[in-house]
Amino acid sequence: MKNFRHILSNILSVFVLCILTALTATVATACGKSKNKDYSIDVSELAGKLYGQIEFEDELNPCRDEAFFIKYGIENKDDIVNQSTYLSTNATTEEISVVECIDETVAETVKAAFEKRVAQQKSTFASYAPAEVARLDNAVITKLGKYVILCITADTDKANEIIKQYK
Amino acid sequence: MLKHISNFVLKMSCFIILSLFILNITGCKIFDKNDTRQSSINNNTETENTTDTDSYSDTDASADIKDNTTEGNETTDNPTETDGTGTDVGSEVESSSSSTDNTDITDESTSSSETVTETSTDKETETKEKPTTTEQNETHSLEYYDKQFDGDCFIGDSRVQGLFDSTQILTADFLCEVGLNVKKVITNEKVINCLTNNKYRNIYIELGVNELGWVSLDLFENYYVEFIEKVKKLQPDANVYVLAIIPVTKKKSDGSNIYNLKNVERFNERVINAASRACVGYLDITVGICGEGKRVLPPDSSSDGVHLKRVYNYKLLDYIISERINERNEDFEE
Numbered sequence: 001m002k003n004f005r006h007i008l009s010n011i012l013s014v015f016v017l018c019i020l021t022a023l024t025a026t027v028a029t030a031c032g033k034s035k036n037k038d039y040s041i042d043v044s045e046l047a048g049k050l051y052g053q054i055e056f057e058d059e060l061n062p063c064r065d066e067a068f069f070i071k072y073g074i075e076n077k078d079d080i081v082n083q084s085t086y087l088s089t090n091a092t093t094e095e096i097s098v099v100e101c102i103d104e105t106v107a108e109t110v111k112a113a114f115e116k117r118v119a120q121q122k123s124t125f126a127s128y129a130p131a132e133v134a135r136l137d138n139a140v141i142t143k144l145g146k147y148v149i150l151c152i153t154a155d156t157d158k159a160n161e162i163i164k165q166y167k
Numbered sequence: 168m169l170k171h172i173s174n175f176v177l178k179m180s181c182f183i184i185l186s187l188f189i190l191n192i193t194g195c196k197i198f199d200k201n202d203t204r205q206s207s208i209n210n211n212t213e214t215e216n217t218t219d220t221d222s223y224s225d226t227d228a229s230a231d232i233k234d235n236t237t238e239g240n241e242t243t244d245n246p247t248e249t250d251g252t253g254t255d256v257g258s259e260v261e262s263s264s265s266s267t268d269n270t271d272i273t274d275e276s277t278s279s280s281e282t283v284t285e286t287s288t289d290k291e292t293e294t295k296e297k298p299t300t301t302e303q304n305e306t307h308s309l310e311y312y313d314k315q316f317d318g319d320c321f322i323g324d325s326r327v328q329g330l331f332d333s334t335q336i337l338t339a340d341f342l343c344e345v346g347l348n349v350k351k352v353i354t355n356e357k358v359i360n361c362l363t364n365n366k367y368r369n370i371y372i373e374l375g376v377n378e379l380g381w382v383s384l385d386l387f388e389n390y391y392v393e394f395i396e397k398v399k400k401l402q403p404d405a406n407v408y409v410l411a412i413i414p415v416t417k418k419k420s421d422g423s424n425i426y427n428l429k430n431v432e433r434f435n436e437r438v439i440n441a442a443s444r445a446c447v448g449y450l451d452i453t454v455g456i457c458g459e460g461k462r463v464l465p466p467d468s469s470s471d472g473v474h475l476k477r478v479y480n481y482k483l484l485d486y487i488i489s490e491r492i493n494e495r496n497e498d499f500e501e
Contacts, residue, residue, distance in 0.1 A: 058470040059333075061477050064309070067335040089480075090329035090345065091471035124345045128325075 039145040041166050047084035047098040050151050054158050056094045060086035063097075072097070072113045079106040081146075093121050093132045097150040107146045114141050114150040121152075306485070313338045315488050320365070320405075322358060322398075323347065323373035326413060326474055333477040334484060340365065348377045349390040353397060362401040369491060370398055370405045371450075375412035375434050376473065380425040384437050391441035399445065406492055407447040411435050413483075414453055416464040419472025426473065428463055448491070455486020 051060060063085035069077055071087070085097040097114065101107040118139045125132040140151040140159045144166060151159040317338040321327050327343040342358045344351075352358055352374065362370075372395070378387050391409075398407055412435050414420075420427040435453075442449035453462060456479050464472065468479045475483065 059476045061333045063332075064335045064337065066337045067331075071332075087332040088329075089333055089470060089474045089476055090325045091469065091474040128346050 037145060039147055039166065041098070041100065041144065041147050043082050043098040043100050043147070044084045046149065046162070046166060047086065047096050049162050050096045050098070050149075050153075050159060051086055053162060054151075054153050054155050056088075056092075056153060058088040058092040058094050060088055060094060060096065063087050068097070072110070072117055074110065074113055078102070079109070092129075093125055093136055093152055095150060095152040097148075099148045101146045101148065104143075104146050107143050107148050110148045111141060111143045114148065117150075118152070306481075309335070312336050312481075312484060316369075316484070318367060319369040319371065320361070320367040321371050321373070322352065323371075323410075324377055326376060327373050329474045330480050330483065333475075333480045336484075340367070346377055347374065349374050349387060349394055353390065353394050359397075359401070362398060367402055367405045370402060370407045371410055371487065372398070372408070373410040373413070373452075375438060376426070376431075379412075379427075379430045379434060384433065387434060388437040388441050388444075391438065392444050395441060395445035395447055399447070407445075408450050408487070408491060409438055409442040409445075409447055410487075411438060411449070411451045411453050413456060413475065414462055414464050416466055416469055416472035418466065419469075420463070432462065450487060450490050452483050452486050455489075456482050 063071065063083075065077075065080075065083065067087075068074070068083050068085050069080075071085070074080065079102055081100040081102055083097065083099045085099075086095065088094045099107075099110050101110055118136050118141070122133055122136045125136065135152060135154055138154075138156045140149065140153075140156055140163065142149045142163055144163075147166075149163055151163075153159055312334060313336055316336050319339040320342060321330065321339060322342045323330075324343065324347040325345040327341060328345060331341040331343065340361055342355075342361050344355070347355070374391070375387075381387050395407060395409065398405075412431050414428055414431045415423075415426050417428070420429075439449055456468070456475070457464060464475075464479075467476075469475055
């Protein structure tokens with residue numbers, strides 16, 4: 001009887017230990033996933049959706065790779081895997097850019113470049129076309145892993161809704 | 168002793184088996200065989216464009232020129248002080264963007280084609296045709312324009328910025344800035360630096376729309392002459408062309424006291440005078456953009472009545488190619 005109690009006690013203690021271990025592993029994995037999710041985004045598809053599903057006031061035109069580097073002041077071309085960008089005719093500040101970088105560090109740099117671009121546009125258009133400042137204030141700049149998305153539009157709800165599909 | 172060892176082995180076995188079981192039912196993956204770290208890399212061949220990188224850096228420097236010079240207090244050369252509507256140029260967007268609103272809806276399986284597709288979750292959303300960089304012009308390729316304007320320089324305001332943004336000629340320098348005018352450009356550091364440090368074959372100057380509210384036409388003309396003379400001095404071997412002020416749409420003209428067709432014509436007369444006084448070429452690009460005998464922008468040519476859409480910017484470029492000294496046409500076969 002004593003021996004049986006001893007075995008039962010051992011089994012119970014092992015069981016509790018296992019549950020605790022599994023719970024720890026589960027929580028750790030979940031946290032890791034939320035921070036380092038491996039996004040896989042077709043930049044052309046996402047930019048196309050933003051272009052196609054949002055009503056822009058101005059005509060937007062696709063941007064060649066070389067023009068993209070010039071526009072956003074990105075010096076190291078090898079840092080960018082792919083990009084899909086649409087620029088306005090300058091009638092408005094509307095703009096779309098979806099970029100795939102080689103890693104998250106570069107993505108942070110590209111995000112900063114987008115923020116700088118928006119700030120410059122705000123400064124330029126403040127006296128030229130003040131109505132554009134509101135649009136720039138609400139510019140959507142989102143980083144998803146090694147991807148960065150810029151969308152300057154009056155319909156930020158729609159832009160966020162489209163981007164949300166990729167989160 | 169043996170009893171203790173067997174007890175330990177039993178404990179460890181139970182621990183491992185139960186751990187694996189619980190991990191499995193909670194969905195945790197120790198080894199994910201389907202780890203798709205390789206994302207959908209879609210290397211665009213244009214990334215490897217072999218165009219001269221020097222010209223990029225030059226253009227880069229010019230893309231966001233910041234003129235730190237302080238604007239003078241003369242009431243005659245600041246459009247904002249003439250009627251308080253100096254921000255008119257960029258403030259109104261006409262509802263003419265429908266020309267691009269192609270509602271061609273295609274199946275998701277055609278996502279690699281040139282039309283924007285829809286997913287099952289957003290079927291109610293209309294999509295519009297997506298333009299491509301490779302088919303920007305029906306008549307000529309991008310390489311054609313790159314070649315035609317290789318080593319050239321465009322100087323101007325937001326309309327020239329729009330010319331670069333929509334046509335993206337990579338072989339020319341675009342020294343442009345939103346709000347630039349004939350007075351500011353004379354002392355614009357980046358413009359002067361680029362003109363000092365580079366050698367251009369052709370230089371095209373397109374200014375004037377931001378000056379339409381100026382009271383003194385003489386002042387406008389004199390500043391323009393002063394700038395052209397400066398350009399000629401810095402670029403003695405270049406062909407310098409002054410481009411006409413592009414007109415506005417009728418809708419824009421009817422709704423503005425400043426940015427109207429009457430003022431465009433008045434100031435264009437002074438642009439012609441300035442070109443004549445400085446002995447440089449004058450290109451009446453209005454003909455190329457609007458058509459022979461027409462002096463008003465077509466309604467579908469601009470979102471705001473001022474800035475040209477892509478197709479019309481190509482018309483502008485085609486006109487320049489046809490009217491300038493065409494030293495390059497003979498040796499270029501598309």
